[in-house]
Amino acid sequence: MNAELLQDVVRQVLSEMKLESSNILSNEYNYGIFDDMEAAINASETAQRKLFECSVQQRNEFANVIRREVLKKDNLEMISRDAVEETEIGRFEDKILKNKVAAEKTPGMEDLTTRALTGKDGLMIEEYCPFGVIGSITPTTNPTETLINNSISMIVGGNTVVFSPHPRAKNVSIKLVKMMNKALEEYGAPRNMITMVKEPSIENTNLMMSNPKVKLLVATGGPFIVNTVLSSGKKAIGAGAGNPPVVVDETADIEKAAIDIVSGASFDNNVPCIAEKEVFAVDSISDMLIYHMKKNGAYEIVSQDMIEKLDKLVSQENGKPKTEFVGKSAKYILEKLGIYVDDSIRLIICRTSKNHHLVQEEMLMPILPIVSVSDVDIAIEYAYEAEHGNRHTAIMHSKNVEKLSKMAKKLEATIFVKNAPSYSGIGVGGEGHTTFTIAGPTGEGITSAKSFCRIRRCVMHDSFSIR
Ligand code: NAD
The missing domain is CATH 3.40.605.10 (Aldehyde Dehydrogenase; Chain A, domain 1)
Structure with a gap:
């Protein structure tokens, strides 16, 4: 029997024994x-x-x-x-x-x-x-x-x-x-x-x-x-999946909240499942919040027509995000709308209603809709709805312990970050260990x-x- 034939026979026997032939024969x-x-x-x-x-x-x-x-x-x-x-x-x-x-x-x-x-x-x-x-x-x-x-x-x-x-x-x-x-x-x-x-x-x-x-x-x-x-x-x-909402109330340090939200929502172009995906801000501070976000790397699309154009550009017919826009930069997405910005722009923001598609869908791209509401209780209620019961991640900027506690209890999120960017919930600039497998549905958590x-x-x- 020649060597090649012998190897074939050995391979056949090993395969019947369900052993891996390549490693045994060549020790490779x-x-x-x-x-x-x-x-x-x-x-x-x-x-x-x-x-x-x-x-x-x-x-x-x-x-x-x-x-x-x-x-x-x-x-x-x-x-x-x-x-x-x-x-x-x-x-x-x-x-x-x-x-x-x-x-x-x-x-x-x-x-x-x-x-x-x-x-x-x-x-x-x-x-x-x-x-x-x-x-x-x-x-x-x-x-x-x-x-x-x-x-x-x-x-x-x-x-x-x-x-x-x-x-x-x-x-x-x-x-x-x-x-x-x-x-x-x-x-x-x-x-x-x-x-x-x-x-x-x-x-x-x-x-x-x-x-x-x-x-x-x-x-x-x-x-x-x-x-x-x-x-x-x-x-x-x-x-x-998650769709982490952010609530900002009138007691928050608004400038810091704006900086934290832009940092978290633009981190890795918004693909982390924990990243800020929509904001509910009380009326009295929403203009100031947007002002500070724009000073810190956000570009606001104001016209309703352009917001709809943006939504159409990045969404499939079934409402899911288009794969070719997932994780792309704000600059890249804006360019497709004919808007040219420099690299300092990391996030696209726009004012929308609560039921807007960009609010309710997990888009995984640096587009952050902001919804103005009359008070913090409504903001928490809307945040709860937008999170869709995923119980994944939520963020709140406030100094009102009672309302922070109310949001924590209502959303039952695996990660609840207060007064910081979302990523501090996985140990980046926050206490605690990290994980990249946040097991909400089955309860293992972090x-x-x-x-x-x-x-x-x-x-x-x-x-x-x-x-
Ligand atoms: P995805 O669901 O498309 O893919 C995830 C994995 O599942 C991939 O390996 C993919 O190949 C596999 N997969 C998908 N469909 C499959 C099928 N029909 N049969 C066999 N395998 C299949 O998700 P993605 O786009 O890669 O990641 C983004 C999603 O993951 C977001 O929804 C995000 O929120 C979520 N995510 C959650 C966590 C967490 O820790 N909870 C972490 C990262 C991402």
Whole structure:
């Protein structure tokens, strides 16, 4: 039998045994990138068994390897630039900040606290333990941030992860997965803790969701994919869409509120799911608010005709945003309307009624409608309606604790930011850790390592109560 024929036979046998032939035959390591989904999942399962043998301190070190690699200046710039170029979404400088915060502020092993109880019957501990292989579906809007954030959290939790990135972020995702695996391998960590397929597609995502070796599904994206994983019959974590409203009342520091709103709503061209998407301002201060917004990077479209032209330009027939305008700059969008501005303009603002399409739809572009209302109670009511029960993120500028409390209770948002830009809710200039998977629908909230773990109990009878 010649060598080629022998390899074919070996391949056939391995394939029947559902083992991955290419790696075994050539011992070639492609840093987590596989031709087919089954091979990616099988490799992830093998890696998870090895990871499970490692101590929690070692897992934490693996997470630190990812942090260090991503934070190297060249790497940070490369993935940020590539993400903007490939997806044609967002701003390079803001992607750098988001990737940096994902690497620095995603919690490590300190998140996995053990609960212990002792008494006359001995000792009980409950610990956060791995699920095993996790399938994670990631969005175009935060392609690299979500990969970094999920990889750290999931590996610290003892899990491995098979990613299903958006096809429009394929190349940058491949580059980042390879980068993280390469650094991990050099450190001596198990291979293939982070995997994906060469050609992400809906078919591959479906294969991932139905594979019994994948024990937990995580979807970060719009309503369709969140509903899909929630109907999969598996344990699933859903991080879905928002439409964050901002309320500004007469007690707020109006100039600061204007600066904060422009900063938050223009951050990464408004694609973060937490970014300010519409404003409800009380009549007595709305002119002053707009005046200060215009002094700080906002361009106001005044004419009703032009506002309708803008809406038509960026919206599909079904009301959803046109993909080609998602995450584009204010300057780019204005140019399409024949309005030419310089780079200091980061946000388009316009006065609209409460029911305007730009208010009610999550547009994911730097267009911020402002609705004037007679008092703060109405503003809170309208904010509640515009948020559509997503319970995702809300922002309020006020010094009235009673009204702040009223808004917090009414909207039940996972993130409620007071007197700051929205991004302070994910640890950028605000207290607390970061996440790029905000799991409102399934309740894990600001996800971290423990969100991706199972709680298991261990009991020792009669011993180890040492009080
Ligand atoms: P999207 O829903 O179009 O895509 C998200 C992911 O789901 C992608 O990987 C995509 O390939 C996959 N997907 C979509 N439809 C699919 C289908 N029919 N079958 C299989 N896979 C499918 O969202 P997007 O445009 O990439 O991201 C923006 C949306 O995500 C916004 O609504 C935003 O609010 C939301 N988002 C939420 C969070 C959060 O943490 N809650 C974070 C980022 C983005």
